[in-house]
Amino acid sequence: MSWIKRLFDLVLSLILGVLLLIPLLILALAVRMSSPGPALYWSDRIGKNNKIFKMPKFRSMRLGTPALATHLLMNPESVLTPIGPFLRKSSLDELPQLWSILTGDMSFVGPRPALFNQHDLMAMRSAKGIDALVPGLTGWAQINGRDELPLEQKVALDCEYLLKKSFLLDLKILCLTGIKVIARKDVSH
Numbered sequence: 001m002s003w004i005k006r007l008f009d010l011v012l013s014l015i016l017g018v019l020l021l022i023p024l025l026i027l028a029l030a031v032r033m034s035s036p037g038p039a040l041y042w043s044d045r046i047g048k049n050n051k052i053f054k055m056p057k058f059r060s061m062r063l064g065t066p067a068l069a070t071h072l073l074m075n076p077e078s079v080l081t082p083i084g085p086f087l088r089k090s091s092l093d094e095l096p097q098l099w100s101i102l103t104g105d106m107s108f109v110g111p112r113p114a115l116f117n118q119h120d121l122m123a124m125r126s127a128k129g130i131d132a133l134v135p136g137l138t139g140w141a142q143i144n145g146r147d148e149l150p151l152e153q154k155v156a157l158d159c160e161y162l163l164k165k166s167f168l169l170d171l172k173i174l175c176l177t178g179i180k181v182i183a184r185k186d187v188s189h
Helices: 002-019 021-034 084-090 092-103 119-128 151-164 167-183
Strands: 040-046 052-058 107-109 136-138
Touching: 002 021, 002 092, 002 107, 002 167, 021 052, 021 092, 052 092, 084 092, 092 136, 107 167, 119 151, 136 167
Parallel strands: 107 136
Antiparallel strands: 040 052
16 A cells, blocks of 8 residues: 555656646745745654654745744734735645655645644654654545644544555545635634
């Protein structure tokens, strides 16, 4: 299964990278024009076996914003760039992660990579063996609540994915993710 998943990730990320090249460049330009700073934000994230890797996202927050999970910020709306709410609500800020999928740091499907300082989440995942999985652009937890789930429930859903993972389940998760993103459901600003 792992070589099939990796081949799928490589082929799909290359195809999407080519198809989305112009939209990616337009989004990068929009980020740059709407606020000072780079178009991409490279976040330290936790990958397979709890190794740190750099994950790119289109920058939706102002420079100097603390590296915290959004729900831990006092007033997240106050640190968003002018284009930030649109990027986050549409999930377009996630598109640069195609690079992480291409390099093998991420997969299309797996548990979402934790921030380097989310020690509680890392400990809970490690206790269940979830840290052995390559993190994903989307996952079982994302289609079952996304940003609205408490950590314990996210970890339970990640554990369920670990036990049931298959190529067909990955395809189902990708399809359901597309539906959620188009419906803009369960996304925090």
